[in-house]
Amino acid sequence: MGLRGARLPGVVLARMAALLSYATCARESEARSVLFGANTQGAGFSDSARGKDGKPREGFTADFVREADNESPSLTEHLEDGAALFDSGNLPLAGLGVEAQVAAVRARFLELFRAGRRAIGVGGDHHIKYAALAAVSDAFEDCGVIYFDAHPDCALDEKLYFGSILHHAWKLPRVRPDRTSLLALRQVSAREREGLRHWKPGIIHALDFCERGVPGVLDTLCAQLGPVRRVFLSVDLDGLAPHEVPAVEAPYPGGPTLRELLVLLRGLSRRYEIVGMDISEFIPEYDPVKLTALATARLIREVAAL
Template identity: 30%
Template structure:
């Protein structure tokens, strides 16, 4: 895989503050397949990004130091068992976090987030952090299609780690998920309640009770007209400026410790989705850098 933004930007692992971790894992997709090719497509598209961020008025990539790691849990050529995938990711991420890196995972299906968060949990121990979830779906099923590691179950696995979550943009859940949300009093920011409500961002940020946050972005959380290349599309969703505005305020009010961008499913003969995903990834790097004030 090519380095994020380009070889001339990659400073190597030791000098990097941000490590891009491709995880081209796909095993449980339930509608349109192809997200195992998402990381490579995003990295290829990132070569077309401008270094200069117009909003932040900086060439963030040269300030923060970025390195693209070799892929883990790669199913493009051979199957990878879920337990092995999670262990490989956790081990890799924990080593990076212990070395002071900001890890930004690229999926692959959403189930990889459990491994990334477990890596952070291993290093942080009892120190709490909130998992902020941008998504169309609740992903709170305990088991789906016979697997606890289905992409539809990832946030249930996060709850089992004892971590609070903030789901934003949700517009599709099953009855059992709705009951769990009520029982656990999970502060969901429902997509339909965001429409016409200029205060939704304030409500979302006000629901976060920890200083530190981990961000997971399932790309189907965005409006399909903005990013159509996903495996499980849903009508509605966040606009580009709704999402980036929320993420900037999130990074200004809380310490962003890590992130992932998952479920990119490239569409043949179109580069819109992968380029948008690449730009979002760079925005997350920029907001992280802006929040820690390099």
């Protein structure tokens, strides 16, 4: 049960849920990768029919993912165990305003980056993405960003919300559009198109996976990231094909599969240091058979083992 994280200075579990059983590293200071939950709220919901109900999302993604994975435990596909992964529980964000939530998540990512750990934060809504990218900007001179998402989230809007995350991230001193690749893009609003034309990030469309294959996508991705040594991966689960991750706010058909993403990440890890990942957009109440939870757990496990 969730006591391991509570012993660490600066890390307090928000509640006593079970930790991920796969993560068998006993101490954060000995871990290569560190997992934490951050149930950020307040970035709003998509314009999809699912998003329009306007209700706050109660489901706690990280706990739901841990629970599903603990019920169906396994090694990685290449038989690695979780001895290098520490699960530090959830950040206590309940009751905090948006700015305080973002500050807490940013500080946690930064703490892990500075300690040389691969930081894996599970949201929560899109505020986790802005917080993570702010920490990337704080920590690294030369970090590329892979923004895996069906959507570009770059509307030129002064308010920070789900549709303007990258517009704000690109104003940070060291997160740059010419070191960012929008991966699996396929559903763009007219407002977001303005943002794309303004900021000119690298773009890899979902169909590129089909047309060029994963090796071709990897080459383009590396060219778009430029001369960086490190990469951060921001994952909106709706970037994936929705038959594998149906429990998202704004599912959109035609995305790459989890297999394609994992093969791509293996290739990336041979060329770059993968400094961390955030995951957002998971709506547990839409996941009765826990398929999205298992896909998310697998992604966490495989990224931790890279």
